[in-house]
Amino acid sequence: MADGTTQRVLRLLTLLQQRRTWTGTELAGELGVTDRCVRRDVGRLRDLGYPVHASQGVGGGYQLGAGKALPPLLLDDDEAIAIAVSLRLAAGGTVAGTGEAALRTLAKLDQVMPPRLRSEVRTLHGATETLPGGVAQADGEVLTTLARACRDAVRVRFGYTSRGGGRQERTVEPVRMVATGRRWYLMAFDVDRDDWRTFRLDRMADVVATTWRVPPREHPDPAAFVQRAVTAAPYRHVVRARVSATAAQVRELLPPQVGAVEPDGDAAVLTAGGDQLDWLAVHLALLPWPVEVLEPDALRDVAAELGRRLARMAR
Known part of the structure; x- marks a missing residue:
């Protein structure tokens, strides 16, 4: 294809990617060509592997569809x-x-x-x-x-x-x-x-x-600094707990914005923040592994009270 034709065909492809359906007249107006020229350029796109569909009647027009193979993409x-x-x-x-x-x-x-x-x-x-x-x-x-x-x-x-x-x-x-x-x-x-x-x-x-x-x-280390900022710094309480699971297992369950996870032998230490200790206790209790509270001491009291409440509910 000549340079002018190539540029026009690429412009046609860009238009078809921008809107679901175009009439031939609309495309001709955008490109400054005749309807017949639009039909020829549509054929050139099809030869390149782009599935351009055409439909007749009210609401019809040209539409870029999905093909069996991925044709070249035109990206800005x-x-x-x-x-x-x-x-x-x-x-x-x-x-x-x-x-x-x-x-x-x-x-x-x-x-x-x-x-x-x-x-x-x-x-x-x-x-x-x-x-x-x-x-x-x-x-x-x-x-x-x-x-x-x-x-x-x-x-x-x-x-x-x-x-x-x-x-x-x-x-x-x-x-x-x-x-x-x-x-x-x-x-x-x-x-x-x-x-x-x-x-x-x-x-x-x-x-x-x-x-x-x-x-x-x-x-500071950017990743560590940001993780601390999103998991601990904004909150009233920061808790540390040892989880009886590997760090990889805990990280798979908890995204990095929820808590920082560090390996501790065969276990992992989780650091997380929250504004309410009772909610932190609930989330720790929902982990599928045994959890040992490291700090703060007040969290142990909250967890004990939560356990008593759950026991009363189970009667």
Whole structure:
């Protein structure tokens, strides 16, 4: 196909991916061609393996369907970056059973991706760590902006909505993003509070990377810092308990945002936070393994009272 025809066919494919059904007249108007030219371009797409269906009558038109084999995909920049990042996370083991297939797919995508996009993906991957478990969605533009800021060591400004619903303007020096099973977090040095903080990406708005370069700082381990922040720091009570199971078994049952799990010989030590000790006692009691309370002592009293209440209910 000539260059002009190729560009028009790619534009036609983009239109078919954007909406469920198009009439021939609508497509001709978008492309600036005749209905006959649209029919020829639809035939070219079919020759390339794209299942374009055509129907007559009221409500009819052209529709891109699912085929027996996967044809080449047409992706814009944001879509290509999002897919590549997801594949890198999956290849790293954050999605069970997908590592090998993700690596194969990532290799194919990396081979055809333009150098500028390949650089963006590697920047984002280098600025991200993951805790075990699935990874939640995040705004691609925010991820890319923060990844560049981590790479370039520049300050970032954004509006941030607190747990109480209030909004504040924050200025930080970002270090690393951490993906948990539910959310994405940024670990950064908060300039106004003169301390390390974590920020949920879904609570950020109007994220802007400045040109203010910052010198390197000694910083905590990002993954450990974020895990402590989401499992213990926000809560009134923090409990530690020894569970008669391996750390791997406990982690399989409890996502990282619920509690931190460390191996302790043949057992595991679970650290978790909560605002009510009785609810913490209930959740520990529901674990399918024996549990020994390490701290606080008050949790033992709460567990004993819970046991008495359950015994009375069982009479």
